[in-house]
Amino acid sequence: MSDLSDFDLDLETGKEGEEFVRSLLTGRLTVEVKRDLRWKDTGNLYIESQYWSKTGVWVASGISITKAAYWAFVLQGSVFIVPTDVLKNVISLWGKPIDCIIPPNPSRGYLVQPEDLLEMMKFC
Numbered sequence: 001m002s003d004l005s006d007f008d009l010d011l012e013t014g015k016e017g018e019e020f021v022r023s024l025l026t027g028r029l030t031v032e033v034k035r036d037l038r039w040k041d042t043g044n045l046y047i048e049s050q051y052w053s054k055t056g057v058w059v060a061s062g063i064s065i066t067k068a069a070y071w072a073f074v075l076q077g078s079v080f081i082v083p084t085d086v087l088k089n090v091i092s093l094w095g096k097p098i099d100c101i102i103p104p105n106p107s108r109g110y111l112v113q114p115e116d117l118l119e120m121m122k123f124c
Contacts, residue, residue, distance in 0.1 A: 024070065024072075024081065029069050029070060030067065030068040030069050030070070031068055031069070031070045031071070031072050031081065032066050032068035032070070032071045032072070032084075033071075033072045033074065034047075034071060034072070034073050034074070035073070035074045036073065036075070039073075039075060039114070040075075040076065042111075043113060044096075044111040044112065044113055045073055045111070045112050045113070045114060045117075046098070046100065046109055046110075046111060047062060047063050047087065047091060047095070047109050047110045047111075047112060048061055048062030048063065048100075048107045048108070048109040049061065049062050049063050049064045049107075049108055049109045049110065050062075050064065050107060050108040050109070051105065051106070051107045051108075052105075052106040052107065058108065061107070062107075062109060063084075063087065063088065063091065063109070063110075066084060068084055069083065069084060070082065070083055070084060071084055071087050073114075075114075080114060080117070082117050082121065083124065086117065086120050086121060086124060087112070087117065089120055090112050090116045090117055090120050091110045091112060093116075093120075094112060094113070094116045095110035095111065095112050096110060096111040096112075097109075097110055098110065098111055
C-alpha cells in the first residue's frame with residue numbers, strides 16, 4: 001500500500017500534465033498545427049502526404065516529411081493533440097488514401113477518424 005494519499009497522487013499527475021502542456025507551449029516539444037474545416041461534416045481529418053508541384057510531379061509533404069513530435073488539430077475552438085507516431089500508426093492501420101484535387105493546391109493524403117486516434121491512444 002502506498003504512503004501517498006489520493007490527493008498526492010492526483011497532484012503529481014496534474015503536475016506532469018502541466019509540464020507536458022508547458023513543453024508544448026514553450027516550444028520544447030515541436031507541434032505541427034492543422035485545421036480541417038470540413039471534419040465536422042465528413043467525420044474525418046485529412047492528413048496530407050504529398051502535393052502537386054508546379055514542376056508537374058508529386059512531392060512528399062505533411063506527414064511524409066514532418067519532424068514534429070506532435071500534431072495538433074484545431075477543431076471548433078478545441079485542440080486535439082496526438083503524438084506523430086500515433087498518427088502514423090492510425091494512418092497505416094485505418095487511413096483511407098485520397099486524392100484531393102482541389103485547385104489551386106492538389107494534394108494526396110489520408111482520411112482518418114478522430115475516434116481512431118483516441119482508440120490508438122489507449123495503447124500508448
